[in-house]
Structure formats: structure tokens, C-alpha cells
Amino acid sequence: MSRPRKVALVGNPNAGKSALFNALTGARQKIANYPGVTVERKSGRFILPTGEPVEMTDLPGAYGLDPTSPDEEVTSKVISGRFPGEAAPDVLVVVLDASNLEQHLVFAQEVLALGKPAVVALNMVDLAERDGLTLDPGVLEEELGVRVVPTVAVRRRGLSELGEAIAAAEARHPGPGLTNLKPTERRVAAHAMADAAILSESKRHRLHARLDRVLLNPWLGPVILLVLLFVVFQAVFAWATPFADALDAGVGWLHDGVKAVMPAGLVRDLITDGIIAGVGAVVVFLPQIVILFAFILAMEASGYMARAAFLMDRLMAHVGLSGRSFIPLLSSFACAIPGIMATRSISDPKDRLTTILIAPMMTCSARLPVYAVIIAAFIPNTNVGGGVGLQGLVLFALYVAGVLGAMLVALILRRSVTKGAASGFIMELPKYQLPRLKDMAIGLWQRAWIFLRRAGTIIFTVTVVLWVLLNFPQAKPGESQVDASIAGKLANGLSVVVEPIGFNRDMALALIPAMAAREVAVSSLATTYAVDASDDDDRQAAELGDQLKSRWTLPMALAFLAWFVFAPQCMSTIAVTRRETNGWKWPAFMLAYLFGLAYAAAGLTYWIAVSAGL
Numbered sequence: 001m002s003r004p005r006k007v008a009l010v011g012n013p014n015a016g017k018s019a020l021f022n023a024l025t026g027a028r029q030k031i032a033n034y035p036g037v038t039v040e041r042k043s044g045r046f047i048l049p050t051g052e053p054v055e056m057t058d059l060p061g062a063y064g065l066d067p068t069s070p071d072e073e074v075t076s077k078v079i080s081g082r083f084p085g086e087a088a089p090d091v092l093v094v095v096l097d098a099s100n101l102e103q104h105l106v107f108a109q110e111v112l113a114l115g116k117p118a119v120v121a122l123n124m125v126d127l128a129e130r131d132g133l134t135l136d137p138g139v140l141e142e143e144l145g146v147r148v149v150p151t152v153a154v155r156r157r158g159l160s161e162l163g164e165a166i167a168a169a170e171a172r173h174p175g176p177g178l179t180n181l182k183p184t185e186r187r188v189a190a191h192a193m194a195d196a197a198i199l200s201e202s203k204r205h206r207l208h209a210r211l212d213r214v215l216l217n218p219w220l221g222p223v224i225l226l227v228l229l230f231v232v233f234q235a236v237f238a239w240a241t242p243f244a245d246a247l248d249a250g251v252g253w254l255h256d257g258v259k260a261v262m263p264a265g266l267v268r269d270l271i272t273d274g275i276i277a278g279v280g281a282v283v284v285f286l287p288q289i290v291i292l293f294a295f296i297l298a299m300e301a302s303g304y305m306a307r308a309a310f311l312m313d314r315l316m317a318h319v320g321l322s323g324r325s326f327i328p329l330l331s332s333f334a335c336a337i338p339g340i341m342a343t344r345s346i347s348d349p350k351d352r353l354t355t356i357l358i359a360p361m362m363t364c365s366a367r368l369p370v371y372a373v374i375i376a377a378f379i380p381n382t383n384v385g386g387g388v389g390l391q392g393l394v395l396f397a398l399y400v401a402g403v404l405g406a407m408l409v410a411l412i413l414r415r416s417v418t419k420g421a422a423s424g425f426i427m428e429l430p431k432y433q434l435p436r437l438k439d440m441a442i443g444l445w446q447r448a449w450i451f452l453r454r455a456g457t458i459i460f461t462v463t464v465v466l467w468v469l470l471n472f473p474q475a476k477p478g479e480s481q482v483d484a485s486i487a488g489k490l491a492n493g494l495s496v497v498v499e500p501i502g503f504n505r506d507m508a509l510a511l512i513p514a515m516a517a518r519e520v521a522v523s524s525l526a527t528t529y530a531v532d533a534s535d536d537d538d539r540q541a542a543e544l545g546d547q548l549k550s551r552w553t554l555p556m557a558l559a560f561l562a563w564f565v566f567a568p569q570c571m572s573t574i575a576v577t578r579r580e581t582n583g584w585k586w587p588a589f590m591l592a593y594l595f596g597l598a599y600a601a602a603g604l605t606y607w608i609a610v611s612a613g614l
């Protein structure tokens with residue numbers, strides 16, 4: 001008896017080949033690896049309507065017969081019969097995504113040009129219909145010279161027609177319209193063919209398809225994403241300034257008002273130098289937070305964020321992560337805690353662990369006040385040309401530094417501690433939509449409220465405790481209060497450790513309470529300088545920015561920024577890591593490597609800046 005005929009499913013990634021394979025072969029499947037490569041080989045038995053049993057294989061998705069990956073190489077070799085120990089398929093089933101016809105037709109033409117017996121499964125017609133597309137398979141049959149069968153793999157629609165077409169498929173002489181085409185000519189032909197096959201198309205679908213062509217373009221897409229993020233960070237500074245100034249004036253007015261009406265003494269100092277200076281220093285960054293989240297929410301609601309994840313998927317694959325990690329990492333830009341919790345959606349345990357370990361390097365919104373206060377004090381508000389502000393540029397660079405650091409660490413971890421292959425990523429791209437104003441307003445309000453609640457609870461508490469530690473024991477006349485205080489003594493101890501990376505005592509002091517929440521670094525500095533300044537009656541408690549400028553050098557400020565890019569300055573993140581990884585091993589690892597990285601980054605920044613004469 002001769003062996004059963006072989007039928008292979010080919011097509012672009014995500015055309016629905018595996019779904020179709022599962023629908024056709026049911027439980028009669030064998031899964032193995034192709035010999036010599038770690039590419040999965042799936043085959044199964046399928047009985048044609050004629051009663052003839054065939055062996056069906058599900059090939060890895062490919063974009064062309066010139067392979068660019070091990071997966072594509074397997075596909076290309078199997079189709080052409082060049083894979084050792086693997087008989088060439090007798091019939092090819094070319095699977096197309098009907099809702100993405102133009103793109104899928106490019107590879108289809110290349111495969112059909114081989115002239116093998118073939119049929120086309122026009123899959124996902126349900127999605128095409130949803131998008132307002134009406135397709136004519138007849139037009140495609142004429143152009144491609146093979147049977148075209150509309151299918152919906154996940155609903156088992158069109159399967160028996162597909163079976164009949166497979167049974168009837170025979171070798172052909174592909175027309176001149178298919179053979180000898182250069183890749184660019186194939187694109188042009190695919191465009192024309194798709195145009196002809198689409199009988200009607202809603203205006204909206206055309207617009208969305210055009211948007212996707214630009215935004216998901218492998219070259220243009222990442223550039224657009226980068227430019228967009230760049231604009232966001234410019235806006236965070238440029239637009240926030242008037243509001244931040246107003247808030248700042250309000251805090252100053254409150255400070256002076258309380259000072260004027262209350263009798264001098266420790267209670268008044270606690271309220272003015274502790275609470276108002278400390279909490280106020282953080283609250284003035286509310287406009288920046290709101291602007292940042294306005295952009296993030298708009299990108300989410302419009303459907304762009306999913307496209308960004310799609311673009312990032314390829315990039316992330318280079319460091320051994322899948323696009324699945326993108327959403328958790330993205331939410332870590334708000335805060336690492338929900339980000340780490342969102343990693344539960346990652347099924348591969350090592351993928352997940354890697355994502356957890358790098359999540360704290362995504363710049364959370366608690367860092368924004370720290371960055372903003374230092375940048376405002378040390379980076380001149382100048383234009384570097386083309387309307388690009390230097391302050392926004394530095395802020396952007398800090399975010400990029402965090403992301404690059406995370407990618408680098410992922411790369412190293414995936415080759416050592418969390419070794420393993422990256423898993424695939426399938427994602428539905430939502431439709432584009434105009435963000436609804438009401439949803440945006442609610443989202444922004446929630447964000448603002450979270451920020452203010454932190455200011456009112458954790459930041460308030462830590463600031464008060466710090467103020468107490470800064471004021472006791474009271475200094476003898478002539479002695480500096482900060483030097484005499486418990487906090488000052490603790491900081492002096494710590495500054496031995498951080499002196500080599502350029503930090504002074506006040507910076508060391510700010511690091512301790514910042515473990516509770518990063519923003520507290522700002523309130524801590526504000527409180528320290530307020531306490532310090534009130535020693536000295538000639539020197540009025542100046543603005544925090546002016547204080548920083550007179551007490552820190554530029555290399556110190558830059559080193560402080562570099563520290564905050566990497567340092568695990570937040571106990572809640574450590575706690576949630578412990579919970580999500582069931583033990584202390586990984587949070588301890590995280591603490592150690594992040595502190596090490598922060599120390600090295602700050603030290604390098606400081607010494608490079610010093611030797612550059614900054």
C-alpha cells in the first residue's frame with residue numbers, strides 16, 4: 001500500500017493555520033520536533049470527503065520562502081521537499097487571513113508560483129465581515145488559479161468544502177501573473193488583487209487599514225512610537241509649568257500664612273517645615289502626573305497601545321521576552337505593583353519571572369517628582385533646536401535609560417538565571433476609536449486621586465517622622481540642627497557608603513525615607529533644607545530648587561538621577577515580588593542587583609561628569 005498523501009498548511013503567522021489544523025484533524029494529532037531544530041512538527045490524520053485518509057502537517061508561519069528565522073527555514077524546506085527525512089507535501093493549503101488580505105496575498109503568490117497542487121483557505125471571513133468587508137472568492141480564484149474556500153476555523157465553517165477542494169486539487173501551470181515576480185512586484189500585485197476581491201468596504205475600515213499600514217510598518221512604526229513618546233515627555237514639562245507654578249505659589253502662600261498667624265515654636269515648625277514644605281514639595285507635581293496619564297490613557301483608549309505592544313513584540317523577542325510582557329511592563333510606568341501583578345497573564349514561568357525582575361526599572365510615576373525637581377533645578381530651560389526643550393529631552397533620556405537597562409538585564413537573565421526560549425505571542429488588535437472624554441476624565445481623576453492619597457498618607461507620615469528625627473535632639477546654640485539630629489547622624493553613617501558615588505549627606509538622608517515611596521526623596525530634601533534654613537535667621541527658607549542649586553553640583557545631581565533610574569526604592573514592590581514569587585529568594589535577588597546597578601550607574605555618571613568638567 002502506498003503511503004497516504006501529504007497535505008501541508010502554509011501561510012503567514014496568525015493566519016489561523018493551527019486553528020484550521022485542529023478543526024480538521026481533531027484529536028488525531030502527533031506533536032514532535034523537526035529533527036535537528038527546536039521547531040515543533042505537528043501532524044495528524046484527516047479523512048477527505050472521498051474517504052481517502054491524508055496526513056496533514058501544520059507548518060510554522062512564514063512571510064516568505066527566503067527564510068529569516070529557523071521557523072521559516074523549516075517551512076521553506078518542507079514545502080520544497082528539501083527537508084532531510086521529510087517527504088514533500090502533495091497538496092498545499094494556503095491559509096489567508098481575510099481581514100488582512102493584502103498582506104497575506106504576498107506570501108500566497110510566492111507559494112502558488114511553485115505550481116504544486118494547492119487550494120486557498122480564505123480564513124477569518126467572520127472577522128472580515130465584522131470589519132465591514134465583503135469579499136468575492138471568485139475573483140481570487142481567477143487571479144490565483146486555484147480553488148478559494150471561505151472558512152472560519154474557530155467555528156468549523158467551510159471545512160467540508162475545503163476537504164472537497166483538497167481532494168480535487170491537481171498540479172497546475174501557474175500563470176505568468178504569478179511566476180517570476182520580484183518581491184516589490186508581488187506587493188503591487190497583492191494590492192491590486194485585494195482591491196479587486198473586496199467588493200465593498202466601509203469607509204471606516206479603509207481608514208483603519210490605512211492607519212495600520214503606517215503605524216504597524218516595521219520601519220516607520222517604531223519611529224512613530226518613539227516620536228510620540230518624545231512629544232509626551234516634552235509636554236510633561238512644557239504644559240505643566242503654569243499649573244505647577246500656581247500650585248507652588250499656593251504652597252508658599254500657605255507656608256507664609258501659617259508662619260504669620262501661629263506663635264513661633266516646634267508645632268509651627270512641624271507644620272511649616274515638616275508638613276507644608278515636605279508634602280507640598282510633592283503635591284506640586286500633580287500637573288505633570290495628570291499630563292503623563294492623559295497621554296497614556298488616550299493611547300490606550302484609541303487602540304494605539306495594543307499596536308505599540310505589537311511593534312514591541314519583535315523587539316522584545318531579541319532580548320528573550322515576548323510581547324506578552326509588554327502590557328505588565330507598560331503598566332509599570334504607572335507603578336511596578338500592578339505591573340508585577342499583571343504578569344500573572346504570562347504562562348511561561350521563566351518569562352514571567354524575568355518580567356517581574358525587570359519591572360521596577362520601568363520609570364514609575366513616583367519617580368517623576370524626583371526627576372522633575374532635579375531637572376528643573378539643574379537643567380537649563382533652553383531649546384536645543386527645533387522647539388525641543390532640553391528639560392523634556394533629559395526626562396525622556398531617563399525613561400529610555402530605564403527601558404534600556406531593563407532590556408539589557410532581561411538579555412542577561414534569559415541567558416543565565418532564567419534561561420529558556422521565548423514563547424510566542426498572539427494578540428488581537430482592537431479597533432481604532434476616538435477616546436471618550438468621560439472615560440478619560442474618570443481615568444485621570446482616579447490617577448490624580450491615587451497620587452494625592454499617597455501624598456496625604458504615606459508621604460505625610462514619613463515626612464512627619466523625618467521631621468521629628470531631624471529636630472531631635474535639639475542642637476546646642478551654634479551647632480547645625482541637621483548635624484545634631486538623629487536623622488543627621490544616621491545619614492552621616494550612610495554617607496560613608498555613598499560618598500564614592502558623589503552623594504552628600506542630604507542625598508544619603510533622602511534615600512532612607514524614599515524606601516517607603518520614591519517621591520518622599522523630594523519631601524525629605526525639602527524638609528531637611530527647611531529645618532536647616534530655619535537655623536539661620538538671615539537665610540529665609542528658600543525654594544527647594546534654589547536650595548538644591550546652592551548645595552549640589554551638577555555631577556551630584558546627575559548621579560542622583562542615575563541612582564533613581566535603577567534603585568529599588570520602594571518596599572511595596574519588594575513585598576509584592578515576594579508574594580508573586582512565593583519566597584524571599586527573588587526579591588532578595590532583585591534588591592541586590594538593582595542596588596548594585598544603581599550604585600554603579602550613579603558612580604559612573606558622577607565621575608564621568610566630574611572628569612568632563614561639568
Ligand SMILES: Nc1nc2c(ncn2[C@@H]2O[C@H](COP(=O)(O)OP(=O)(O)OP(=O)(O)O)[C@@H](O)[C@H]2O)c(=O)[nH]1
Binds near residue numbers: 016060
Ligand atoms: N475569529 C476567528 N479567529 C480565528 C480564525 N482562525 C483562527 N483564529 C484565531 O486566530 C488566532 C491565530 O490562529 P492560529 O491558528 O494560532 O494561527 P497560525 O496561523 O497557526 O499562527 P502561527 O502558528 O503563528 O503561524 C487564534 O487566536 C485563533 O483562535 C477564524 O476563522 N476566525
Ligand SMILES: [Mg+2]
Binds near residue numbers: 017
Ligand atoms: Mg500555528
